Amino acid sequence: YYPADFPPVVRKALDTLNPGALVLTESELWPNMLRMAQERGIPTILFNGRISESSMRGYRKIRPVMRAVMSGFAACLAQSEEDAGRLAELGAPSDRTRALASAKYDAAPQAAAMPPDLAAFFSAAGVVAGTPVLLGASTWPGEEDALAGIYGRLREAFPGLRLALVPRHAERRRGVAAGLRRLGFSCVLRSAGIPERVRGNEILVVDTTGELAATYQMATVVVIGKTFLSRGGQNMIEPAALGKAVVVGPHVSNFETIVKDFLADGSMIQAGDLAELEQAVRRLLAEPRTRDELGRRAAMSVARRRGAVAESARVILDVLRQHGSSGQSATPA
Template sequence: MARFFYSVILYLLSPLILLHLWLRGNKAPEYRKRWHERFGFIASNNIKKNAIIFHCASVGEVVAATPLIKKVQLTYPNSPIIITCNSPTGTEQIKRSFSGTVEHVYLPLDFPCATRRFIKNLKPKMICILETELWPNLIAQSKKQNIPVILLNARLSEKSLAGYKKIAPLSQSMMQGITQLAAHDQNDAARFIELGLDKHKVVTTGSIKFDIKISQNISEKVSRIKQQLIQKHPIWIAGSTHPGENELLLKTHQALLKSYPNALLILVPRHPEQFDKVADLISSANLSFQRKSSLSDSCTSQVLLSDTMGELGILYGAAQCAFIGGSLIERGGHNPLEASAYGIPVITGPHILNFLHVYPELLKAQGCLKVDSSEQIITLLQQIFSDESYGENLGRKGALFVQKNQGAIKKTIEVIARHLK
């Protein structure tokens, strides 16, 4: 009954949902394409049946899940893989990460007819959902067709738990449809159990986001970028930045240039529709800049604007310090582990709600520094760049923190294998 009312409300809101997608197309035109997939219509002749489906909401989940999915490809070479997502940026990341070795479609909107059509067309062997993308009709239709639904890298904050409790009948129905859940830690596991999940369905695997391997291929790309930036020192990077944050970081860099005239800021906006807008901001700040897409030789400017997708993990390796975006404004922050894996000090703003499963322990391990305002960033940058051993010590502790928490992919593969037999 709860799912019935949920579906009715969803249908009533559908004009607003579709309008939202259309309006997002003003900034990202790809949102106005492939709408048939949003309703579960799949060109099934081109998509292999009986595949393992991995659902990754957007870019962050795709990046985190890539090492896991590649390990599944190696472990089960005869099992086709489909990766679904919700956004065009997620689509682009899938293309870059897998180079055509997986299939990709959008996950349909959670209408009963759309999810039923989606499952009927693809007949998946298993659906693996990353993080906490809980869709009642998708889970219910999968259960009806005896398709295992596995929640991987699952986490549930106290705030989210309180929200799901407000719709307890619907939440309990979803919990009944989950076959297995691999939780970050015991606290997350306990929250899902409190929500109604059978405790026998829960295992604790840790977070796959820690399982970062800097391959030889990536190391070679980092070396090439360092060679292009050899004329600049010191170098700091601001990754996954948002509107309202870029302006503050450019002011910080202007202040840093007074002490370090040859300093370079690598600025990496979170969304591609921001590239040109950020370029205008840099010009307005009277800072010289080059675009990463047109950097063929060496960088001699004060700012390097990363206007390409999928290179953030490589660009972190070219810097001596990293600021993690989405944290000076109320966006909840982004993943600091890619930067920490390179052994460089990490700075974050006060807004880290999205990564409370990472930041508190990283801060405790002294591999990260937290500021309350952009004014404090300049003080830390000057300290890090003037005292080499101080920066190296911070970076070393961050890298050690990442290494100590690795191993989740191996445990997660075991969970998947259990339901593929």
């Protein structure tokens, strides 16, 4: 675990690790750790940096404190020009602050073979090649019920449609299943194994860990969780990299820059509320060419923004070489 940002704890951590560099990620700006590392001559680097507008409002209230530590960064590598500007406003050196792209673009998986047991689960549940699947990815409480309602209304226009849900926390499986049953839907749980008797209209709940990426392959339209009834958002890059048509909601503060990238490219749909979500899903199911084009653009958006990790690694190694004579160990913390 990251050490609590209190001077005695930070001092002990630095004494124990004696790092050659301190690399913080995204918005992990810990003033005491930064200050005390810089006082020891340890180069500090921000990797994949981002600052939301809401966070910026808080930082502005303690700008003198932030400026004192931000000015000591050896390198600030931001996800966007907007993030770089906010970092510079807080005091990051302009000559050591760069806008790259989100490292999450590099982390997005390529298409992989479907695990046989997962394929068997979908097949036994009646999902085969050509079955239209609405997928709720990394859903949070309330979003499963909302998607089930949309699914129920869309089935009349799209009789073969199936709904698959991948809750963000698999341990919520009982609550998710109970909620769906209260709404009058049957469901099958992935954790229960291969279903033996199905009617072909059950909602599929993939309540396992590590199978979301493979489940994307079965999706016709993907709705990203924590963007409608919860705030912050979940990773929408993974399905986009696979060429899927993706819809997000209004609450995407954790992926603000990334969503702006996709919207600028015309490669993702952002719905303002659940009513707009239903309209978007209906259109994408009814218009295969529109859906396919959206997915094609999404995959291109991801592909052309890869490379931030390699460039960040180059900058970090340059910083280590420049500080190689400082007497610190060569291991970044």
